[in-house]
Amino acid sequence: MTTAGRVEAPIGTVVGGLEDLRSGIADRHVWWGLSLQAVRAQYRRTYLGPWWITLQTVIFIAGLSLLFGILLGRSMDTFVPYVAMGFIIFTWMTGMIQSGASAFTGNSAALHTTPGPLSVYVMKGFATNTIQFLHDLVVIFAVIIIFQVELGFSLLFFPLGAALIIINGIAVGLWLGPVVARYRDVGQFVGSIIRVLFFLTPIFWVADELSSGQRAIVAGWNPLAYLLDITRSPLLGSSPSTISLIGAGVITAVNVVVGIVHFSRVRDRLAYWV
Amino acid sequence: MSLETEIVNGSAVIHLRDVWVQYQLRHAHHYNLKRSLTNALTFRRELPEVITAIQSCTLEVFAGERVGITGSNGSGKSTLLSVMAGVRTPSHGQARISGRVLALLGGPSQGLDPELTGRENARALGIRLGQSPRQMEEVLPEIIDFSGLGTRADHPVYTYSSGMQVRLRFSTITALDADVLVVDEGIGAADTEFNERAAQRLEAFYDRAGILVLASHDEGILDRFCNRHVRLESGSIAMDQPT
Numbered sequence: 238m239t240t241a242g243r244v245e246a247p248i249g250t251v252v253g254g255l256e257d258l259r260s261g262i263a264d265r266h267v268w269w270g271l272s273l274q275a276v277r278a279q280y281r282r283t284y285l286g287p288w289w290i291t292l293q294t295v296i297f298i299a300g301l302s303l304l305f306g307i308l309l310g311r312s313m314d315t316f317v318p319y320v321a322m323g324f325i326i327f328t329w330m331t332g333m334i335q336s337g338a339s340a341f342t343g344n345s346a347a348l349h350t351t352p353g354p355l356s357v358y359v360m361k362g363f364a365t366n367t368i369q370f371l372h373d374l375v376v377i378f379a380v381i382i383i384f385q386v387e388l389g390f391s392l393l394f395f396p397l398g399a400a401l402i403i404i405n406g407i408a409v410g411l412w413l414g415p416v417v418a419r420y421r422d423v424g425q426f427v428g429s430i431i432r433v434l435f436f437l438t439p440i441f442w443v444a445d446e447l448s449s450g451q452r453a454i455v456a457g458w459n460p461l462a463y464l465l466d467i468t469r470s471p472l473l474g475s476s477p478s479t480i481s482l483i484g485a486g487v488i489t490a491v492n493v494v495v496g497i498v499h500f501s502r503v504r505d506r507l508a509y510w511v
Numbered sequence: 512m513s514l515e516t517e518i519v520n521g522s523a524v525i526h527l528r529d530v531w532v533q534y535q536l537r538h539a540h541h542y543n544l545k546r547s548l549t550n551a552l553t554f555r556r557e558l559p560e561v562i563t564a565i566q567s568c569t570l571e572v573f574a575g576e577r578v579g580i581t582g583s584n585g586s587g588k589s590t591l592l593s594v595m596a597g598v599r600t601p602s603h604g605q606a607r608i609s610g611r612v613l614a615l616l617g618g619p620s621q622g623l624d625p626e627l628t629g630r631e632n633a634r635a636l637g638i639r640l641g642q643s644p645r646q647m648e649e650v651l652p653e654i655i656d657f658s659g660l661g662t663r664a665d666h667p668v669y670t671y672s673s674g675m676q677v678r679l680r681f682s683t684i685t686a687l688d689a690d691v692l693v694v695d696e697g698i699g700a701a702d703t704e705f706n707e708r709a710a711q712r713l714e715a716f717y718d719r720a721g722i723l724v725l726a727s728h729d730e731g732i733l734d735r736f737c738n739r740h741v742r743l744e745s746g747s748i749a750m751d752q753p754t
Contacts, residue, residue, distance in 0.1 A: 248600060270638040274624060281626050350616040351639060352597040505600035508593075509534045 254501025258411075261356030268357050271347075272364035290372040298324055298376070305441045314384055321380045322472045323440040326465055329370040330402055331431045336362025337410030338427045341418040345511035355507055356500070359410035363403060377472060391476040398468030398477070401485050404493065405464065411496030415503045418510040438462055460488045523610035523690035523722045525572040525595055530604035532590050532746075535559040564590040565601075566746045572739075574690075577713070577723040579737030579754070581730070587746040588726040589695055592616060595724055596693040610690025610722070613640055617695065619676040625669035629660050632668055633683045642687060650686045657712070658682035659705060677701045685712050691722045710735050 261268070280286045301324065302317045337359060341348060344358045380386065417424040437459055444456050444466075456462040463484035467477040537559045540546055550557055565587045572578055582588050593599040594606050596614035622639070623632050633654050637647040655664045658678045668676065678701050685692070692713075701709065713723060713736055725736055733740065734754065742750040 264641070266638050266643055267641070270635055270644075274627075274635060278624065278626060346617065346621060347639070349593065349598060350614065350621055352612050352614060353641070508599050 248505045249502060251497060251501045254497055254504060257354040257504060258356045258497070258500070261354035261360055264354065264357050264360075267353070268360035268364050271357075271361045272368060275361070275365050276368050287368070287372055290369050291375050294325060294328070294373050294376050301441055309442075318380050318384045318386050318473055319443070319469075320441050321376060322469045323438075323465060325370070325373040325377060326398075326402070326468050327435065327438055327440055327461065328373070329366055330406070330461055330464060331434065332366035332369060333363060333402070333406030334409055334413070334427065334431065336366055337406065337413050338417045338424050340410045340414035341507050341511050342414075342421070342424065348508060348511055355504055356411070359407055359414060362410055363406050366406065367403070381472070386472070387474045388472075389474050391474065392471045394467055394477055395471040398464065398471065398485075401489055402464055402468060405460075405489055408489070408492040408496035411500040412492075415499060415507060415510070418507055419503075434459070434461060438465060440465075460484075463488060523574045524607070525570070525609075525691065525722060525724070526605070526607040527568055527570040527594070527601075528605040530565055530568045530570075530594060530601040530606055531563070532565040532587075532594060532599065533561055533563045533602045536562050564746055565594065567604075568746075568748055570741070570748065570751070572722050572724065574722060575717060576739055577717055577737045578725070578739045578741055579733035580724065580726040580741050580743060581728065581733065582743035582749075586743040588743055589616070590746075591743065592693050592695050592724060592726055595691075608691060611688065612691040612693065613684050613687060613689035614693040615680055615684050615695060616693070619673040619680070620668075621680075623668050623676055623680065626667055628667055629658070629664040629671070629675075629679050630655060633658075633664075633679060636680065636683050637687060640684070640687060654682045654686045657686065657708070659708075674701045674705075678705055681709060685709075685716065689716075689721060691724070692716060693724045695726050706732070706735075 276287055280289050283289060285292060298317070298321045302313065302320045305311070305320070306313055306316045336343075340358045340362050341355070344361070348355065348358065381388070413423075413427070417427070437455055438461050439456055444452050444462065447455065463481045466481035467485055470477040541557060541559060546557075549555075568591065580588050580591065590599065592614070593616060594601055595608060596612055596616060597606075597608050598614065598616070600606075622636055624635065627635065630651065634644070634647045634651060637650070637654075638644060642650075658664065658681075660675060660679065663671070663675065664679075668679070671679070681694075681701070684694075716723060723736070725733065727733055738754055740750065740752055740754045741748060
């Protein structure tokens with residue numbers, strides 16, 4: 238099952254899965270168009286349209302900073318940028334996990350009627366969340382200016398972090414999407430675990446302030462914490478830790494291999510599961 | 512599970528050899544937690560029901576053929592069409608489709624966004640089927656013209672009747688370059704005047720040596736559009752003859 242008239246790919250093999258992924262990524266008009274439509278559909282008949290994404294982020298960050306800033310006795314000058322960058326990157330990452338989980342179940346109508354590579358639906362999830370992230374980028378710029386965050390050469394780590402987040406987001410969709418299509422209970426589980434992850438990821442608390450034992454329990458096992466550190470630190474003028482870089486590298490490698498292998502194995506059965 | 516489905520380049524050919532489509536159907540009780548646990552404790556297994564939608568279909572369609580597929584409800588028409596469109600992989604057997612396939616599957620509103628206008632939907636549909644935005648801008652006036660929607664083309668699709676939705680989808684899909692066109696039902700919902708023009712358009716397609724596969728209950732439509740008649744009965748080919 239491949240793109241009509243353009244590619245030829247054997248079923249159930251990694252070659253077939255990679256070919257699907259290659260032509261899926263190449264069909265950028267398809268997933269870009271689908272994701273633009275999805276974002277517009279969400280804010281249809283509102284005056285602000287997709288700028289609600291930006292406004293919702295501002296409202297949430299303001300509330301969170303105010304509450305925990307006072308509760309934890311933080312200085313707003315540093316706490317607001319920390320919370321803002323953390324929350325925006327966390328939203329981007331978990332958004333991609335959720336889109337990945339529903340990549341096939343959420344697009345069943347298109348999947349049943351349109352011939353073509355199936356990885357397009359994973360790419361659509363990546364694109365949708367990245368469009369939302371781009372709206373949030375406005376908030377990042379505003380926070381940097383208003384709170385006079387001093388950026389340095391460490392900013393060069395930001396593209397690396399963003400690239401890792403994107404690669405992992407796509408890889409998660411490739412394995413989690415089919416798992417959810419086959420076992421729907423997993424989809425419910427993912428939704429609830431993401432809510433807990435919000436508290437277990439250093440967004441409004443600082444991992445460095447914990448003892449090493451506490452940190453191992455709370456954030457050590459959490460893949461999002463590593464990716465968050467690499468992407469957020471550069472936006473706050475500091476460099477990510479070496480542990481984060483190693484951790485993120487390992488996580489990405491495992492994720493990509495699992496994603497490609499699982500997707501390749503079950504690709505031809507997906508149409509029967511959704 | 513399956514052998515292979517291939518869509519290869521070259522002149523248009525559909526080649527199905529001993530194609531079976533079977534899938535497992537899990538009923539609500541298969542998801543019943545109490546029952547599943549009891550079964551596990553008593554070493555009892557409840558296998559999902561296996562549905563055979565298509566059995567042992569062998570069919571070759573060559574460039575220039577217009578195949579009409581008939582059969583009662585549930586005889587496997589839509590499933591066979593989805594195999595021919597490359598959307599579904601056979602669970603057994605071989606399906607080869609060469610050439611660029613475009614498919615009009617599902618109900619009249621399938622693939623249309625009700626909030627977008629007809630014009631926007633035509634553009635989005637074309638892009639989803641592999642056209643570039645620029646290519647779509649070029650063919651868009653012709654699509655709208657052929658659909659006969661006129662000023663309604665700029666109204667949101669939720670204001671459309673099913674006939675108008677069919678016209679929009681049909682006009683879009685037939686305006687694009689395809690070697691194989693797979694159309695499931697639907698055409699019947701448009702009015703006689705449109706069907707007449709649709710028939711002419713499909714004839715032009717046939718002259719370009721494409722393959723048309725059309726499923727319908729309406730014998731009149733099949734007589735008008737097709738030169739080969741395949742009838743399905745419980746998932747098997749019961750009749751295959753020229754008309």
